[in-house]
Structures are given as structure tokens and as C-alpha cells.
Amino acid sequence: MVPSNNKRTVFQGLKVADFCWVGVGPIVGRVLADFGATVIRVESETRPDPLRTMPPFKDNKPGLNRSVFYTGPNCNKRSIALNLADPRAREIAKKLIAWADVMGESFGPGVMERWGFSYEEVIKINPNIVYFSTSMQGSTGPHKEFRGFGLHMAALAGMYEILGWPDLDPVGPYGAFADFVAWLWLRAVVLAAIDYKRRTGKGQYIDLSQLETCLHFLGPLLLDYFVNNRQAERLGNADPYYCPHGVFPCMGEENWIAIAIQNEGEWETFCEILGRPDWSRDPKFASFIGRKANETELNSYIAEWTKRFDAFFLMGLLQSRGIAAGVVLRPSQLDRDPQLETRGWRVVLDHPEIGPHSYRTTGSNFSKMSPCFWRAAPLLGQDTEWVLKEVLSYSDEEVEELRRIGALK
Amino acid sequence: MLDLTDEKGLLAARILADLGAEVIKIEKPGGDEARRIGPFFEDEAHPERSLFWFAFCMNKKSITLDITKREGRDILRRLSQRADFLFESFPPGYMKSLGLGYEELSALNKRLIYVSISPFGQWGPYREFKAPDLVVWALSGFLFLCGNPARPPVRFSFPLAYLMASGEAAIGALLALHFRSITGEGQWVDVSAQHVCTWPTMDALAFWEILGKDQIRAGSDRWRTMPRGEIRMRLVYPCRDGHVLLYIWGGKMCEASNLALHRWMEEEGEDLSPLKGTGWPLLDPAEIEPSNYEKIVDLASHFLGKFTKKELYQQAIMRGIMLVPISTIGDVCRNEHLEQRGFWHDVHHEELGATIRYPGRWASLSETPLERWERAPLIGEHNNEIYLEELRMSPEELSYLLKLGVI
Numbered sequence: 001m002v003p004s005n006n007k008r009t010v011f012q013g014l015k016v017a018d019f020c021w022v023g024v025g026p027i028v029g030r031v032l033a034d035f036g037a038t039v040i041r042v043e044s045e046t047r048p049d050p051l052r053t054m055p056p057f058k059d060n061k062p063g064l065n066r067s068v069f070y071t072g073p074n075c076n077k078r079s080i081a082l083n084l085a086d087p088r089a090r091e092i093a094k095k096l097i098a099w100a101d102v103m104g105e106s107f108g109p110g111v112m113e114r115w116g117f118s119y120e121e122v123i124k125i126n127p128n129i130v131y132f133s134t135s136m137q138g139s140t141g142p143h144k145e146f147r148g149f150g151l152h153m154a155a156l157a158g159m160y161e162i163l164g165w166p167d168l169d170p171v172g173p174y175g176a177f178a179d180f181v182a183w184l185w186l187r188a189v190v191l192a193a194i195d196y197k198r199r200t201g202k203g204q205y206i207d208l209s210q211l212e213t214c215l216h217f218l219g220p221l222l223l224d225y226f227v228n229n230r231q232a233e234r235l236g237n238a239d240p241y242y243c244p245h246g247v248f249p250c251m252g253e254e255n256w257i258a259i260a261i262q263n264e265g266e267w268e269t270f271c272e273i274l275g276r277p278d279w280s281r282d283p284k285f286a287s288f289i290g291r292k293a294n295e296t297e298l299n300s301y302i303a304e305w306t307k308r309f310d311a312f313f314l315m316g317l318l319q320s321r322g323i324a325a326g327v328v329l330r331p332s333q334l335d336r337d338p339q340l341e342t343r344g345w346r347v348v349l350d351h352p353e354i355g356p357h358s359y360r361t362t363g364s365n366f367s368k369m370s371p372c373f374w375r376a377a378p379l380l381g382q383d384t385e386w387v388l389k390e391v392l393s394y395s396d397e398e399v400e401e402l403r404r405i406g407a408l409k
Numbered sequence: 410m411l412d413l414t415d416e417k418g419l420l421a422a423r424i425l426a427d428l429g430a431e432v433i434k435i436e437k438p439g440g441d442e443a444r445r446i447g448p449f450f451e452d453e454a455h456p457e458r459s460l461f462w463f464a465f466c467m468n469k470k471s472i473t474l475d476i477t478k479r480e481g482r483d484i485l486r487r488l489s490q491r492a493d494f495l496f497e498s499f500p501p502g503y504m505k506s507l508g509l510g511y512e513e514l515s516a517l518n519k520r521l522i523y524v525s526i527s528p529f530g531q532w533g534p535y536r537e538f539k540a541p542d543l544v545v546w547a548l549s550g551f552l553f554l555c556g557n558p559a560r561p562p563v564r565f566s567f568p569l570a571y572l573m574a575s576g577e578a579a580i581g582a583l584l585a586l587h588f589r590s591i592t593g594e595g596q597w598v599d600v601s602a603q604h605v606c607t608w609p610t611m612d613a614l615a616f617w618e619i620l621g622k623d624q625i626r627a628g629s630d631r632w633r634t635m636p637r638g639e640i641r642m643r644l645v646y647p648c649r650d651g652h653v654l655l656y657i658w659g660g661k662m663c664e665a666s667n668l669a670l671h672r673w674m675e676e677e678g679e680d681l682s683p684l685k686g687t688g689w690p691l692l693d694p695a696e697i698e699p700s701n702y703e704k705i706v707d708l709a710s711h712f713l714g715k716f717t718k719k720e721l722y723q724q725a726i727m728r729g730i731m732l733v734p735i736s737t738i739g740d741v742c743r744n745e746h747l748e749q750r751g752f753w754h755d756v757h758h759e760e761l762g763a764t765i766r767y768p769g770r771w772a773s774l775s776e777t778p779l780e781r782w783e784r785a786p787l788i789g790e791h792n793n794e795i796y797l798e799e800l801r802m803s804p805e806e807l808s809y810l811l812k813l814g815v816i
Contacts, residue, residue, distance in 0.1 A: 010587040035584060053660040053694070055633050056616045062636065062695040068615035119775070138773075143746035147662060148731045151644065155654040156733045158741045160629075160645070162566045163555060169645065170652060170735055171629045173565065173609070174554035180609040184576030185424070189772045191583035192428045196777055198590055204776030212752055215768045216420075217572050219464030221738050224448040226766040227460065231738045235566040237543065240447065245543060247552070247561035254625070256561055258547035262539070324539035326547035328562050331610060331617040331624060334550045342533030343604050357618050363574065363605030364581030365530065367511070367597040369588055 009036025009372050014194070017042065017100035018077065019093075019117075021049040023150055023179035024134050024210055025106030026073035028186050031362060032102070033076035034371035040387055041079045042093060043380055045409050050149075052380065058354040064380050065353045071377035075349055075359045080388070081381030081409050084115050089407040095392050097122055101203075102130045102194060108147055109139040119205040128203040130193045134186055138209030150176025150210065157214035158221070158232075165236045181217055182210035243291040244270075247328060248303045250311035256328035257311045259302070259318065264288070269321050274305055351376035384408050410494040411435060411485075412469060413476070416443045416568075417602070418498035418526040419465035420575035425494070425582065426468035427771070427779050433795060434469045435476070435485070438814055440788040450761055456788065457760065463785045467756075467767070471786035472795045473816045480815045482507055487800060489514045489521060493595075494582055498526040498571075501536045511597040521595040522585040526571070526578050530601035540602070542568035549606035554613055556626040573609075574602035638699045643706040645735060646713045652735040653713060653721050657706060659692035662731075667692060669728040670709065679712050742766075756784050792816060 014037035018029040026041070026049075033039040043049060051070035058066040080096075082089040097103055097117065105112050112118055112133070119131050136153055137143050146152075151172070154160060160172035186208050197203050215222060221232040237258075239245040245260045261267050271280040279285045284294045291298055306314060311327045318325035327333070334340060343365060346358040354376075361371060388394040388402070402408050410432040412422040426432040434441070443465075444456035451458070475481040486509070489495055495514065497504055504510045504525075511523045525531055528540035535548075546552040546564050556563035581598040589595055607614075613624040620634055629645035645652050657667060667690035674681060681689075687701035713721060718734035725732035734740060747753065754769035770779045796802045796816070810816045 010584060010591060031580070031584075035587075047661065050660055050662050054612075055635060055694075056612065056619045056622075058619060060620060060634060060636055068619045069612045072611060072615070137746055138750060141746045141750040143726055145729070146726055146733075147666070147729060148733065149656065152654060152656065152731065152733045155735045156741075156744075158736050158738045159565065160652075160654065160735045161737050164563060165557065165560060168557055168560075169629065169647070171556060171563070171626075172645065172654070172735075174551065174613065174624070174626070174631075175609055175611055177609055180573070180611075181576070184573065184580065185771055188424050188576065188579045188583060189428065189774070191580060191587070192425075193774070193777070195583065195586055195590070198587075202776055204774055206775075207773040208771070209750075212747075212768070213771050215741065215747075215752075216464075216771050217569055218567065218738070218741075219768055220446075220448060220461045221567060222742060222768055223460040223464055223765060225738050225742045227450055227763075228448060228452055230448065232567065237561065237563055238566075239543070242541065247543075247547070247563070249561070256547075256553075258543045258552065260539075260541045260543050262541060319535075319538045322539065324541055324544050326538075326540060326544035328547045328553050329550045330553045331550050331613040334607060334610070334614060335617070337548070339529050339533045339535040339548075339601075339603065340607065343530055343601055345604050345607060354619070358614065360608060360614075361604075362580070362584075363577040363600055363602075363608070364584070365599040365601075366581070366585065366588075367599075368592075368594065369584075369596070 010369065011035045011037035014038070015099055015101045016040065017096045017103040019103060019105040019107070019112070021106055022051055023073060023176055024182045024186060025104050027179070027183040028132070028190055029077065029104060030073050030075065031187050034362065034373070035369070036372060039077040040096065040383070040391070041074060041077050041378065042082055042096065043079055044081055044083050045380055046083050046085065048380065068354060068357055071351060071354065071357065072359060074377035076372070076374055077378060078383035078387060079378035079381055080384045083407055083409050086405070086407045088402060088405065090115055092388070092392065092402070092407070093117065094125065096387070097129070098125045099391060100126065100129060101197070102132070102190070104132045104134070104190070106134045108135050109144045128197065128201060130190065130197055130203045130206070132186065132190050132193070132206040132208070134182065134208045134210060136209070137211050139207050150179035150182070153178035153211045153214060157211055158218060159214060162232055162234055164234045166234050170234060178210050178214050182208070182213045185213040185216070238295065243288055243295060244298055244302055246299050246302070248299070248306040250306055250309055250314060254330070255311045257306055257314050258326045258328055260324040262324060266323055270323055273318065273321060273323070274302070347373045349373060349376035352379060381408065410496070411488055411492045412496050414496050414498040414526060415441065416446060416461070417571040418496055418575050418578060419443060420572050421524065421526065421578035421582070422469060422496050423465050423467060424576065424579040427781060429777065429781070432469040433488070433791070434466060434471045434786060436471055436473050436788060438473045438475050438816060450763070463765065464767070466785035468781045468783050469786055470791035470795065471789055472792050473789035475815050476507060476509065478813065478815050480810060480813060482509060484800070484815070485509060486514065486517060490518045491799070492518070492521060494522045494524060496524045496526070496578065501525070501527050501531045515595060519594055520589060522582055522589065522598065523595065524578050524582050524598040524600065526574050526600045526602070528601070529603050531599045542570045545570035545602045545606055548603050550610045550613070551606055554610065554624055554626055557628045558626060562626055570602050570606050573605045574600055577605040635697065636695055637697060640697065640699045640702050643710070646710050648713050648721055649715070649717045651718050651737070653718055654733050654735055655709060655713065656731040657709060659694035659697065664691055665729055666731040669730045673724060673728055673730070674712050677712070679708070681708070683708055754782055756782050758784050760787065789816065
């Protein structure tokens with residue numbers, strides 16, 4: 001299914017006021033933008049999106065329009081700069097909310113309320129809006145005020161504790177992992193709410209705790225604790241069902257291959273490829289139980305063997321014999337991965353200050369539609385005038401005055 | 410919604426079932442393979458006691474059906490004529506080989522949204538490659554970034570890659586539903602676990618593109634390329650009874666946290682003189698010297714080591730410090746905030762004579778609240794309901810199909 005050129009976009013005409021910042025919220029707005037919605041990010045240089053202040057920066061020079069961490073979640077969107085501390089800027093935001101079909105925010109409990117944009121206030125001017133709100137731990141409960149990032153929620157959810165080696169401290173996943181769990185759930189529920197609005201005309205309020213979505217990913221482990229009083233622990237790369245199962249060194253520096261033997265047939269084939277058919281008869285390794293009992297020894301033998309090969313050659317060799325194996329790709333190698341290329345996993349867009357760089361596409365390909373990428377992430381306030389004049393019908397003089405009094409920054 | 414997935418896709422239809430969809434899990438006679446995945450209720454390995462199954466099949470119905478048999482394929486065709494969605498996670502090409510591919514089923518029902526979940530997608534050079542969790546993480550670029558420098562890259566000790574793919578499948582299904590609302594047509598949604606799992610590598614790809622640098626695993630630390638050099642950002646700190654995660658950085662959000670930590674250290678009489686001239690507690694990341702950052706985190710480490718996880722988290726909440734405990738699964742299950750929010754939901758399993766605590770509502774919705782708590786189905790629990798009532802089969806037909814081994 002090669003993505004077609006059919007540009008019928010499902011959210012053509014859908015209007016979104018995106019008050020979100022950092023990761024989870026903006027990524028939800030992005031899927032709507034990718035499929036044709038008009039998404040307007042409300043930002044401020046007085047309170048910039050933290051991602052705008054995080055590396056990597058173009059030429060390693062910090063600047064609010066130079067972070068490539070910020071750009072990913074925000075392509076295909078517009079940006080208006082509004083200093084919401086100013087009541088006249090809040091008037092503009094209010095008009096934007098009245099214009100929108102969907103709005104989202106992720107500032108943490110209480111912030112939108114202080115500006116007069118609680119759901120209760122918003123429905124007075126736009127009764128059928130879909131309003132989504134996401135925060136670390138939800139809008140109720142004793143720890144609702146906690147401020148942090150996706151890595152905090154991954155740690156609080158137990159995801160750090162179960163990533164690493166049993167004899168070493170937990171290392172946790174790379175990046176703000178909870179973000180990448182939470183936005184899946186939030187995208188799903190927002191898309192469902194927009195469908196409900198399409199069918200019934202009714203909007204609603206959605207409140208999502210990023211921590212709680214992570215816990216659903218760990219459901220079986222939580223049940224195991226409640227039912228069997230067992231606490232999951234770090235296992236390195238070992239697996240309860242597969243052995244051998246690990247990451248082994250290949251030729252060169254920091255080249256690795258992941259190998260997972262999933263059944264006895266695969267184990268026999270693997271022994272043949274290794275040139276050790278005797279292992280499949282050796283009592284130490286013949287059965288799964290035996291291999292588990294001697295796993296460290298077995299892994300060291302396998303590592304001796306894998307070291308002699310190029311990782312890509314070995315992946316091809318093992319996969320051609322039906323063994324699950326994959327090169328541990330480094331970020332630079334994703335660029336050359338032929339499978340991801342087939343998927344159209346990224347598009348390159350030209351950013352006014354950063355220049356051309358990649359934006360990931362959603363992990364689904366569709367037989368009858370494709371996302372539409374029309375521009376890189378916006379500069380802070382790049383569309384302030386466009387939004388004020390084209391969307392909200394302000395005059396040139398009014399915009400000039402608003403700028404003079406400092407509402408537009 | 411017809412759910413023909415195995416562990417690679419069970420969560421997709423579970424998400425949509427929570428949102429109100431009527432999901433029929435189609436199991437092979439004798440029960441789905443995913444029922445063999447532990448842990449098990451009271452540690453007794455049995456297909457009706459899999460906690461993995463319980464967690465990801467809640468709110469679904471179950472029928473048994475052998476789609477490798479001709480009669481079974483006919484029944485699946487009848488079911489898919491009445492369905493809005495079909496989810497499957499067989500190896501690419503398998504459904505087509507049974508005459509149940511997208512082309513065949515959409516010819517019978519042009520509104521059908523057909524969602525395929527696979528390791529790499531339905532097309533491309535890796536389409537036939539095998540890839541359980543570890544291999545997906547490897548080829549997504551994420552695995553390379555996780556682990557201690559002196560050891561190989563390391564994965565989560567619980568398979569999450571296909572849960573990511575399942576979440577994406579739910580999203581893809583809903584996007585296709587919007588397309589159908591406009592056009593009246595269903596389509597084929599092709600989800601690749603590898604493709605989805607490139608997302609968590611987020612800024613690492615940017616580091617390569619913009620600065621020509623490959624990020625590499627650094628234990629629980631993270632390298633950050635800044636104007637004054639490479640800063641080794643520390644995140645995990647040992648404390649008296651475990652570890653905590655503390656985020657020390659600059660910018661508005663982080664400065665408030667730094668100031669709060671600074672004040673607490675002062676109150677406790679911590680000697681802060683080593684931090685003179687480092688810029689602490691107001692850090693401008695663009696200006697900070699890597700050696701100064703080291704001094705700050707060393708002192709923080711010394712300070713945090715005096716307390717327990719609980720003491721530290723209490724202070725963090727009270728004072729606004731960006732610190733959380735590195736929770737064990739037990740800590741999660743005893744988390745006071747979750748308890749007070751009423752997050753957990755007890756579900757009764759009559760057959761087991763037990764009530765099991767589940768993770769509860771994952772979003773609050775004002776108009777269409779998530780309020781379904783039906784325990785995962787038993788093997789073929791809804792055979793009569795679906796075959797007799799929905800498809801209007803006769804009891805004779807049903808018993809014939811049973812004898813044939815089709816159901």
C-alpha cells in the first residue's frame with residue numbers, strides 16, 4: 001500500500017486552538033494538523049514553551065526559534081504570540097476559543113482557570129467545544145500540582161525501575177518516555193470525541209493524567225502485584241519465555257545485534273548456523289530450562305561468535321533462516337534504514353531559521369489518504385498578524401495598537 | 410469490531426472497547442495464544458487465568474472460530490459484512506492467503522476499516538522479518554540509547570513495543586473512521602511497530618541531523634550538547650531506601666524547582682559554599698560550564714542521600730521541586746495520589762471467586778465517560794450470543810460446527 005496522492009484531508013475545516021506546550025499536548029494537535037485542521041498554537045515569549053529552550057539548537061546556538069526539540073510536535077501549525085498576563089491578550093484568546101471546534105491545554109491544573117479559561121467559562125462562549133486538558137497526574141488528587149516532564153512520570157509509573165540490569169542501579173528509558181505513551185491515549189480519546197461531536201453536535205471536556213496512561217501499559221505487572229504480591233524487577237535483556245534473548249556485539253565499535261530465539265526449532269537452526277549443532281543435544285543447552293540455568297555462559301559463547309560479523313550481514317543471515325534478529329540502529333542509521341524509507345517515516349521541511357530537517361510521520365499508513373505536510377514548525381508568533389486579521393478580523397490599526405501595548409509577545 | 414490480533418494488537422481494540430465499541434475477540438478453538446502469557450492468577454498457569462489476557466481484553470466479547478477451515482472463513486466473511494472494524498496482527502500476507510485479506514473483505518463490505526498490525530508494515534524489505542519486542546526496539550533506534558556504557562544496550566523488562574503499536578492502531582482506526590464519515594468508504598490501515606517506536610528517539614534524531622552527533626547510552630545520565638560543552642545531565646540519585654529522579658536545568662519551569670531545592674538545602678543547614686560562582690540556583694543553560702553543573706549535582710546528591718524516597722517526594726510536592734521517587738511496582742500500587750483519585754477499579758471474577766484490582770479510568774470525559782468494567786471474556790463465552798442471536802444460526806448448525814472443530 002504505497003500512500004496515494006489523494007490529498008482529501010479528513011480534518012479540512014476543523015479549527016483548533018492549541019494552548020498546549022511541551023510534548024504530549026502539542027503532539028495531539030499535530031495529528032489534526034497533519035490531516036488538514038487549522039491548528040493555532042498560542043504561545044508567548046514571556047513564558048516560552050520549554051521545548052524551545054532545550055537542545056539541540058541549530059549551530060549549537062540557543063534561541064527560541066532554534067530548537068529542533070520544539071519543531072517535531074509542531075509542524076503544519078500556526079503560531080500566535082499572546083502575553084496572557086495582559087487582559088487584552090486574554091480577550092484575543094477568548095475570541096480564538098469562540099472560533100475553535102477543539103481546544104487543548106497542558107499547563108497543569110489551575111493555570112487556565114486563573115486566566116478565565118476553565119471549561120465552565122469556555123462553554124459560556126462556545127457550548128459545543130471539545131476541550132482537552134492533560135497534565136502529569138490529572139486535575140484532582142493530592143499531587144495534582146506536581147510540575148515536571150515525561151521522564152518524571154515514567155519514573156513514578158515504575159518504568160525506570162524495570163529498565164536496566166538486576167545488579168546495577170535502574171537506568172530508565174531514554175527521553176521523556178511517558179510522553180510517548182500518553183499521547184497515544186490522548187490522540188485516541190480526542191479523535192473519538194471529535195467523532196462524537198460530528199455525529200451528535202456535542203462537545204465535551206476531557207481530562208487525562210499522563211501517569212495513569214502509563215500504568216495501563218504495565219497492566220499485567222500491576223495485576224501480578226495485587227493478585228500474587230509479586231514485584232516485577234529489572235532483568236537486563238533476559239526474557240521469561242525466550243532464551244537466548246539478548247544484545248550481542250558485532251564487528252567494530254558499538255555495533256550490536258539483538259537476537260531472540262522463540263522456540264526449540266529456532267534454537268536448533270541457530271545452533272546449526274553457529275556451527276555448534278552439538279549444543280542442541282548438550283544437556284546444558286538442549287532445553288529451555290537448561291539454557292535459562294546457563295544463560296550467562298551461553299550468552300558469552302554467542303557474543304564470541306557474533307563479534308566476527310558485520311551486524312547488518314548477520315541480521316540478513318539470521319532472518320533468512322527464520323531467526324528474529326535486528327541491528328541495534330543508532331540514530332544516524334535510521335536515516336538509511338530501507339524499511340523505514342519504504343514507510344515514508346519522515347518528511348523534510350524547510351524551517352526559516354533552522355533550515356531543512358525531518359519530521360516523523362504517524363506510524364500508520366493508509367490505503368486511501370495521506371497526511372499533508374505544508375510547512376515546518378512556526379517561529380514564535382510567526383502568524384500573529386495572520387491570525388488576528390484573517391481569523392479574528394482585527395484591523396491593521398488595532399493590531400498595531402495591541403503590539404504597542406505589549407499584548408502580542 | 411472484530412479482533413483477530415494476538416499479543417501484538419490486543420490493546421488496540423481494548424482502547425476502543427473502553428470508548429464504547431462492541432468488540433468481538435475471535436479466538437481459535439481452545440483459546441487464544443495470548444492466554445498462555447503469564448503472569449497467572451495465583452500463579453496457576455491456565456488459559457482462563459492469564460493476567461496478561463485479563464488486562465488487555467477487558468470489555469471484549471469472545472467467540473471461538475477456526476479461520477483456517479473453510480467453514481470458519483465463511484463465518485468470518487459473514488461477520489465482517491456486519492463489522493465496522495477488523496484488527497489483525499498475523500504475518501503480512503497470511504490473511505490474504507486465507508482469502509481474508511483487505512481486498513477480499515472490503516469487496517463484501519466497502520465500509521470496513523481493516524487494521525493490520527505487524528513488526529515492519531505490509532510492504533518493504535523487512536516485511537517477512539521476525540521481530541518480537543527486543544528486535545523492534547533494536548531497529549527503531551531506541552534500544553541504542555538505553556543502558557549502561559559498559560554493557561550492551563538494554564530494553565524494558567516488560568514488552569512495550571507492541572503496546573505502542575496497538576495505541577497507534579487505535580489512532581489509525583479512528584482517523585480512518587473520520588475519513589469514512591466524509592466518504593462512506595473504509596480502508597486499509599497498515600501499522601508498523603518499528604515506525605511507531607522511532608517516536609521515542611525524538612530528540613536523538615534531531616541531534617544527529619542538526620549537530621551530526623549520535624546520542625549514546627550513558628546509564629541514567631543524559632548528554633546534552635550546549636554552547637560551553639557537553640553537559641552530563643544527572644537524573645537518578647540514590648537516597649536512603651532507593652532512588653529518586655531529580656531534574657536540574659535552567660529555564661522558567663526548572664528555575665522555580667532549583668530555587669525551591671536551594672531554599673530547602675539552606676533550611677537543613679547544607680553547606681552551599683561549593684556552589685559559589687556556579688550560577689546556582691538560577692541557571693542559564695546557554696552559559697553553564699559543564700564543570701559547574703557537576704558541582705551542583707554532586708552537592709544535590711550528597712543532600713538527597715540523607716532522606717528516604719517518601720520524605721523527598723513529600724518535600725518535592727510541597728515545595729515544587731522536580732523530583733519523584735523511582736517507584737517500584739509496589740510503590741505504584743500504594744501511591745497515595747492514585748488511591749485518593751480513586752484510580753484503581755475492583756472487578757469481580759465470578760469464576761475465580763475473586764475480586765481483582767485493575768488500573769481504572771484513563772481519561773475523564775464529561776459527556777461520554779469511560780465506565781465499562783467487564784472482565785475479560787472466557788474462551789468462547791459469547792458463542793451463543795453471536796452465532797445464534799447475531800448470525801441467526803440454528804442450534805443444529807452450531808453443534809455441527811462444534812463437531813467439525815470450527816468453533
